[in-house]
Amino acid sequence: MDVVGLARAQFAVTGSLHFLFVVLTLGLAPLVAIMNTRHVLSGNPLHERMTRFWGQIYVINYALGVFTGLVMEFQFGLSWSRLSHYAGDVFGAPLAMETMIAFFLESTFLGLWIFGWHRLPRGLHLACIWLVTVTAYASALFVLVANAFLQHPAGAVERGGRLALTDPGALFTNPTLVIALPHVIGAGLTTAGFTVIGASAYHLFRRTAEREFFVRSLRVGVVTAFVGTLVVVGFGYAQFEPVKTYQPGKFGGAVPGTALDAMMGIGQTLQLIAMFGLLPLLFRDLLARWRWLHPVLMLMTPLPFVAAVCGWLAREVGRQPWLVYGKLTVADALTPGLTRTDVTTSFAGFVTVLGLLALVDYALIARAVRRGPSRVALGAADDPAAPLPVPAPTF
């Protein structure tokens, strides 16, 4: 593989890993916020347990979203410095907004929520998880503004060999943004819904002591999956029109075509299952009672994740050979003088570290699910403060 190919593969692998975790973050955040709200409003301990259990899954998953996101942010300057030079005056702005407003606040408020149990007043603690949710969606908006600009560089003109911003509003009304954003939000809800369904099915199938907890969680998951699949499929089809207008032939290639088919196949199947199978079976909790169905529900859990990655592959590989569509090719965007050794080393480092951490993270999520809501660290009692455990050395 040449240097461009290696740099592309590095971006594709880290980007795909990033979205695997982010898609669940986006879907779980509002669910945890709603559970927390019900707990604060009703005082029902079941809702507190649901908040802490699903909140802990959310938090463990969140870590990998951050790790992979850091690599994404720095990779533009590392491997694609000609993109920064050519389009940075336009493309950089939404990414700056994402990091300075959305992620900055998301991370700060998440810290307050994680460590603020028993410390912040309940109402303010609840406000934190809602702010985490709002800022997570703001992040998705800004990142998709940046991505949509690569798909269809609206609001900019080329001057002196570089793109200049002419119409900031056009960045936010980009036709390749406005339908993709709800599509991504639908994908998040679908993923969260089927994750909650799969984990609940596990406990119901194993006949653990937490029957009521997971019967109710299963209902939450099914309703979320129903709404999510409706949104994701609807706004999926709606994207064909702008794609035909702005990137004709996008899905003609083997990779984008296959990825698109796989995504659509999974999405439509899940939608049909959610609408005509799972939702009606909530009647009298038939879904929770029909134990023979539970292994099927568990096996479906990975499907939304596969579809999500396929969706990005279709969108990004279908843009090739352009980085900024019609303006700058991927090959021309490569950092000049970048050596094969540089990229090979960093690629190996990122894949090894992020790959291992991703596996550990999924194992920890599986462990948290298996242990169930009675052994959750999130929101547990604090350690007492104490002086330094050893005499302080002097500097």
Place this chain on the structure above:
Amino acid sequence: MDIFWFVTFAVLLAGYFALEGFDIGLGVLLPFLGRSREGRDRLVAAMAPFVLANEVWLVALAGLLFGAFPVLEGRVLSGLYPVVVALLLSWILRDAGLWFRRRADGAAWRTLWDAVLWAGSAGLAVTWGVVLAGVARGLPPAPFDLPGLAAGVVVLALFAFHGRAFAAWRLSGEPTAGDPAAGHPTTGGPRRGGRALLASGLVAALPAVVAMAALASEMLGNAAPDRTLTFLGVIVVPFAPVLVGAQVWVWRAFGRGALPSFF
């Protein structure tokens, strides 16, 4: 607008060194200040609620570099390619140590992630020194040379000093029920070390301030056009009170009292 964003950039970098500096420093000191598992748990618990709010200063810094100084973003990050990759890997490993160390039981598990936390923190401090030295010297082809590593050791020492001051401040003087079984008698008394922490924060920020002063003209000469900078300002500046308020809230909520045990 270019001066405004340059000053913001400098504040973010100095703030990152002053704030995240103590998290990194404490990570480096973990095996020395926390000889027992309980001791390490306490040190990590002391910094844990601050880490998420502190490390985002660098995320914001990198975003602003791209948004307001895109030409430099490409030139500096690619010019220091191996250093930036090492910095990112160190950062990720440090964070992984924090997030994972208490997510499973067993002494070996905790020891493994404490070692990762230590190594990541040390790597992060040293690579920051190499980055600053590399930028100050105009992006040398081999940044991991003697002067670069010397700068790394200086940053490591400053962060460790700062981390020590933070731990002394955070873990002092709270009237709490210690755990006699773990060798921590019940203690009380006045809180101390606030001024020392402030001073060590200023010292930790010093390398960042020096680097910013040296790079001022280079950065101002490579800012994005006014239209872009104004657009950024119109969107970002209205949120400034929220950003500052959230940071202040973290310090008010977690500066004293019992230690949260999640990390």
